[in-house]
Amino acid sequence: MLPAHDPALEFLDHRTPIDRARGLLHRYPALSPAIVLVVSVIVFGFLNDRFWAPGNLSLITQQVAVVGTLAVAQTLVILTAGIDLSVGSAMVLASMVIAQVTSAAGVPAVPALMIGLVVGLATGGLNGLLVTRLKLPPFIATLGTLNIFLAITLLYSRGATVRGAEMPSLMTWTGTTFPVFGVRISTGVLLMxxxxxxxxxxxxxxxxxxxxxxxxxxxxxxxxxGISVNRVLLSVYLSAGAILALAAWIQIGRSNAASPNVGVDLNLDSITAVVIGGTSLFGGRGTVWGTLLGALIVGVFRNGLSLAGLDVLYQTLAVGVLVIIAVSLDQWIRKVRK
Incomplete structure (x- = not known):
């Protein structure tokens, strides 16, 4: 007996190659950033032989560690159709608290890290309560807390940097490196x-x-x-707070210090990594692996353009163009016919 005619099969057969490509990108959001990353690595490698040097690849991976970790937290928030503009300032606050309680108060390393975790959870919890209880748009809520966390950091630290030598060795452990096929990978990269x-x-x-x-x-x-939307949103912001506390520890190891003036662009860089990585700003679509690819793309572009001798302004320009292209691509993909 012949199978009944399925109109869906006829519809699929009449899709254009562009429709098929759009459907493929819709099903696999990390595919487009993966292609961009591979092409970027090849192009920059041919433009400058130093790009593929183990020392340069080590630098790229270590530079991505902090932004990549913050981007994990940002991904969770953006998946719920929100945005967190405060992740960078909250991370700096957590790092300063960790550093100050060890250097000034003499708190051992592990309890200090736990205190940093509490600070991260508190910042995420505040953002979550503003969004779920006061019903503030995430953009407005986190724009406000960005300035609040920044001010608290400067008041608490008095603008002073705490150097790695003033802290227990565990604080800077995330900056230690070891060779992997000639490329030196830091412990912070593994934690990320x-x-x-x-x-x-x-x-x-x-x-x-x-x-x-x-x-x-x-x-x-x-x-x-039957899903408790507010409970899910609050748990997402709390999870983001815990992750940014980890990023604070990685940042201390990366710079061998805790400074209140570090990471001015980390808020926007984390959003950039998420968007370039294929996660939709409208929520509900994306993967963290795409975000990792996005963070690597940003690192590769900044490094590759720097080796090409371009001014840092052109590097920033290139990243901005990438963001616009990524959002435009997302808008196009969202129109896929189901």
């Missing part, structure tokens, strides 16, 4: 990759991860299906 792996597993294998995507895709539909 661990955060990606953990969040990827949670998002793909747990009910909480499903709820995060559902809330980002359509809050009203998620609420009607």
């Amino acid at each position: 990759l661990g955060a990606y792996l953990l969040v990827a597993l949670v998002l793909s294998r747990t009910a909480w991860g499903t709820h995060v995507y559902a809330v980002g895709d359509d809050k009203d539909a998620a609420r009607l299906s």
Whole structure:
């Protein structure tokens, strides 16, 4: 007996190559940043032989560690159709608290890191409460807390930098490196990759991860299906706070110091990595692995253009163009016919 005619098959057969490409990118958000990263590495490598040198590749990976970790937290927020402009300033606040309690108060390293975790959770919790209880738009809420955290950091630290020599060795342990096929990888990079792996597993294998995507895709539909939207949103901001506390530790090891003036562009760089990595600013679509690719793309472009002798302004210009292209591509992909 012949199978019944399926109109869907006829529809699929009549799709254009462009429609098929758009559908493929819709199903696999990390595909487009992966292509961009591979092409970028090849092009910059041919433009300058030093790009592929182990020492330069080591520099790129170590530079990506802090922004890449913050981008994990940013991904969680953006998946819910929100945005967190305060991740960088909150991370700096946590790093200064960790450094000050060890150097000035003599608190041992592990308790100091726990205090930093509490600070991170507090910053994320505040953002979450502003969004869920006061019903403030995430953009406005985190724009306000960005300035609040920055002011608290400067008041608390009095603008002073705490050097690595003034802290226990565990504080700067994340900056230690070891060779992998000639490329020196820092412990901070491994911690960053661990955060990606953990969040990827949670998002793909747990009910909480499903709820995060559902809330980002359509809050009203998620609420009607029985999901506690406010609880999910609050848990997302708390999770982001915990991750940025990890980023604070990585930052201390990376710079061998804790400074209140570090990371001026980290807020925007984390958003840039997420957007270039294929996560939709409208929520509900994207992966953390795409974010990792986005962070690497930003690092590769800045490094490659620097080796090409271009001014830092042109590097920033290139990243801005990448963001516009990524958002335009996302808008195009969202129009895929289902």
